[in-house]
Amino acid sequence: MGGMAPLLLRSALIMGLLIAALNTLFAGLSFGFDRLPLWFYAVQLLLLPAMLIPLRIFPQAAQTPEFLRRAGRYALGWAVPFAIYKFSADALDPAFSPPVSLVSYLVTGALFALIFAALRRPGVR
Template sequence: MNSMLLRTALITGIVIGALNIVFAGLQYGFGTLPVWFYLAQLLLIPAMILPMRFFPQAAMTRDFARRAAMFGLGWAVPYAIYKFAGDVLNPNFNPAASLISYLVMVLVFAVLFATIRKPQN
């Protein structure tokens, strides 16, 4: 992985983790956030680094379904950490609803990125 891609993955993981802490802190109060929630945000760094290779490959793939699948795979793990860490804080946490919402959003990310990032002719 080249240094620019690695730097992008690191920055993206840090920004997503920081936003998740800010949003959860504003919703539930920073003092009430458990330590595991902060530690879970650290998982976003490797979660962005490992699938980062999917994004450049997906951007070069002509077939829409394969391109969408690659973008979906690239966003699946980082979004799972972001989504489930925040959802579990809710006292009315419903695992089935959280999973369905996660799957729908990964599908939306996949289709959106595949549409926006289609290869040039």
């Protein structure tokens, strides 16, 4: 990851592990740990490389002065990690509806992006 600080990389990987652990915990409590399929655990490992995306995009977003462009960058930064988290858990539900899950993903992602853009604007620490 050319030039990426080891501390920042380690933080992203730890955050990926934490999100994966929480997703596994919540899914296990909802559906039973013994009922979680092997693919669910495997998909959680995808969060590790997915957390590298925000490392590249968030610093750019924090320096973007225009609100909607900044929100769009935050949305792109969270798009892949949140998709892994959201869709892997949603797919466990016997009543899983891909269109409903997709709409929920898009709305939640947009809300997070708008909140991040409002809180993390250039010159605000």
